[in-house]
Amino acid sequence: MKRIQNNVLVAIALLLGTFQVEAQEHSLTDEERQAKLDSIIAETERHFGWNDDTYSVKTAKEMWLSGDAKLLLQGGIAPLAYVGQEKFAKKYSVDYDDFGCIANCSDAQMAKYNTAIIDCLTAKFGKGWQDSIRKDVPRLDKYGVSVFNNIQYEGNGTATIVLPVIYKALGRSASDPEESGFVRDIIDCVSPTSMEFLYRGVEYYVPLSCNDGSGETPLENELIEITIRAFNPKVFRYSKNIKPYPFCVIEAINLLR
Known part of the structure; x- marks a missing residue:
């Protein structure tokens, strides 16, 4: 191994x-x-021999909706069976798929897939699943960690982040009126609304891009994929009072349908 x-x-x-x-x-x-x-x-x-497309977030959504969701594992040559894991599977309708020694997808895709399934669990059941889930599930250790930690910005001071998230609602004010001037300096406009979503067990409010033309609104607690553009505060030199900090906007929404 x-x-x-x-x-x-x-x-x-x-x-x-x-x-x-x-x-x-x-x-x-x-x-x-x-x-x-x-x-x-x-x-x-x-x-x-990796096939990340087979384990896309869209596939995770389809499996969740069909009641066949599984959390991905790489257990090694001799996969382990944990006492009580069958009770977890029965209670939450989520089982485990252990790849064994050689994974069928990359570590990054496994983490994204599992994050999507775990957030679906949180949206439906709250956080009670945490007491009985296997602790060796990849990306479980990052659950509750802010998406804005350690962002890797490009040379132009921005970063593009694609996330599988649980849609919650639209409508919260995107920014305080006193901050509108700073926001306009960054993105040349002030978004009239923002999206509330859940990612890794944390809820966020992020403004929509003024050019967003996503059209159809997601359903509450629907698993979707969003593209966020984040702006490096050291380059754009905006106040920590601007929310969210670091400042970012949602540029695209993929309903995964």
């Missing part, structure tokens, strides 16, 4: 190392950088 994991890490390190060298040789645009990263991810998936 360790040998396989080490080979994976070495291969990814070599690919990323090549990318870093090329990036140092000439300055990449955001588009070129993203295209190169997409290429690295695709090559890694091809080499190790």
